[in-house]
Amino acid sequence: MDIDIPSDVHDAAARLGAGVPYALKVVAAQLTGDPDMGRPSSRPGVRTVTVDGELFEDCPALAVDYVHEAERIEIRSVNLASSAEPALLAQRQELVFERKSEQPAGPAADAIAERQVADAWQRIETWLRRHAPATVEILRPGASEEEIADFQQILDVRIPAELKALWRHCAGVSAETDNDVSFMLGNRALMRFEGIDWVYRQYMESQQRIGNDEFPIWRPAWIPFCSYGASDYASGLLMDAETGKIWYWDRYGERTPEFESLTVYLEEMADLLETPALSDGTKPGLLHGGLVWGPPVNADQAAQWAEFTG
Known part of the structure; x- marks a missing residue:
């Protein structure tokens, strides 16, 4: 349609x-x-x-x-x-489903958030399996409950239910090259636990040395989960564990809120994959059998990139 x-x-x-x-x-x-x-x-x-x-x-x-x-x-x-x-x-025919991220805290709210993330990720992965097999090949398996619990202890910060739900389905990308792995909306790569830990500690150390509360370099509740590439941590997305909001970060100190929640981010990505005509900006497309949002800036990639129109 x-x-x-x-x-x-x-x-x-x-x-x-x-x-x-x-x-x-x-x-x-x-x-x-x-x-x-x-x-x-x-x-x-x-x-x-x-x-x-x-x-x-x-x-x-x-x-x-x-x-x-x-x-x-x-x-x-x-x-x-x-x-x-x-x-x-x-009435039944009206718009009834809700995307508000401000849910009351508690087990019931966590269960709702986990289900929403799982549903959105399932839509994304279903599209990838149908259209972008090269991207499917670089997805790492989901993390176990024990692995997530151990990682939470390593970070020493409460990991929100939404982020745990994502990691249960996919714990980052496995490719050691940055080619065609930044498939998330905004051309970002899902980070592995080791990358998350490295970025978190680097910026927390900088905050302790030269940061301040008014203009923080990093906050303890900020958990990065997407980066520029599989091993390129120049920029990315983080989740604020206190508010659930998704922020953009880069090495130059920019910190900008972008999405109300991880659910909103994933659902918007799924919407644009399933209905590309909704996008008034970046478009989903295929390059070497993988998902790349574009058109690409690189001329060689742009020549081989094919916009997905449904």
Whole structure:
């Protein structure tokens, strides 16, 4: 199913709130599985999905109009939901699944987080097995409960349930070369435990020597899990064990929040793999049988890279 979101609709979504473009992507992803999920509008052929703004950060209640034609869906508009529409939010055809990362702490919340990560990773790995066998070959097996417990003791920091769930399925990439191993969204590589430990200790030592609380080099709760390459730790992603948020880090001291949670990061990656038309930026593609997000900057790679369109 092809999804078309015209540029003017993207622009309108951005003006309505910082979280609206992401909510629009989620709606588009759901429509690929259930094209008739919306209710008929007053205009012939146009259906409307109402989005509960409380499900997304920085997002008001929305009315998304779309047209379903054969194997194609076109998002026609996104607007603020009218005051008469909140009662419709509970109806079955409306957007009901939640991506909020701010869950109450406890075993029940951990179980939900673990299931969400496992489901997202399963979607990613299923796509890789179908389309990118070279990437599957460099995935390391999942870590055992004992290995994760031992690693937590080595780091001496509480590892969040989401990160443990990811490592149970894949404990990094096994390739010793950086060629085609940075397959995660943003062209990043899943780190092995030894790499995580090295980066964590290097930056914690720097924090103790020259860092301060106002402009920290590293915090004890920051756990890196993605890097620039299999053995290149110039930059990457970390999880804040206290908040669950995902931050970008690099060797020059940049620390920038990027995703609300690991679940959001993995689900967005899975969405873009399954429905490439959702992307308004980097695109999934194949290079030497592996997943590479692009188009690549390197001219030689760009010449051999093939965009995946579904």
